[in-house]
Amino acid sequence: MNGYTQDRVAYLKRLRRIEGQIRGIAKMVENDEYCIDVLTQVSAATKALEAVALGLLDEHLRHCVVQAVAEGGQVAEQKVAEASAAIARLVKS
Amino acid sequence: MNGYTQDRVAYLKRLRRIEGQIRGIAKMVENDEYCIDVLTQVSAATKALEAVALGLLDEHLRHCVVQAVAEGGQVAEQKVAEASAAIARLVKS
Amino acid sequence: MNGYTQDRVAYLKRLRRIEGQIRGIAKMVENDEYCIDVLTQVSAATKALEAVALGLLDEHLRHCVVQAVAEGGQVAEQKVAEASAAIARLVKS
């Protein structure tokens, strides 16, 4: 079981909505809509993706990392290092 | 005509690829794949979207803004203010 | 003359304030204050720096780029390419 498993349906819904946003942006480009309007939609989709990432990360810390730490040992250390690396990728993306 | 019009086909291709990335992420969530692996894909999709935004913005400056400025007057000022606002949204997203 | 020249005093004031924020963060680290409180101040300083960057960029577009474009030729193209590169660095930082 993963951190997000309980909220899987909600995450799927959010991802479908983002997929729709991207498809909408492609439609705008196809229709040669105004650059700034396209950019506004790209920023909105980026923000939505970032929100999904922050949600997944929170669940991951609250479930997977906490459980690994509770069990202790090397796996716990690995999980924390892995979470830190994911946070760094997120901050830089 | 918009800044990106000449490269429309390339932008559509990139957007289709990002749409596929989002669909892939939804698939991973459906299959209950490991949080960190999902997050890695979300970071990759965010980066790809950001690259599209930077491309669109560059084209917008090089074509729409330059043209408006060449024509001068209030429209030029508006275009620059509008571009600045889009840049701010991008930096904050 | 640069884009920000007219607002130089205001920018200097903002930069002094950010310098003070950084010094305050160092003080917190020296006093071994709580990590999360230090992080909150680092986020605030980062936001303030980003706001300065967006301001400088806006002035640059409104003055330097507009003037170069009005003069036309290769310099105009260079200025736009240079601005795009600065925007990309900003978005990625």
Add this chain to the structure above:
Amino acid sequence: MNGYTQDRVAYLKRLRRIEGQIRGIAKMVENDEYCIDVLTQVSAATKALEAVALGLLDEHLRHCVVQAVAEGGQVAEQKVAEASAAIARLVKS
């Protein structure tokens, strides 16, 4: 003791360097240096601050959060929620 306590000297050194970068940027503004050059330095300082934040966060997870989780109970939950909120502020700044 905080997560970063052992590396305090190194963090102080990095913060002093960032403080110097900000002072250097103010000097550039004072000398009316070229906007894009100022922006390049602002991006560099922002990146350096972000790296400090990621370092502090990693230490915080590895020490404070892990310890709280090992002790268990409500404090553990609080620490994780607090870390998530700090990550969100960082991603958005």
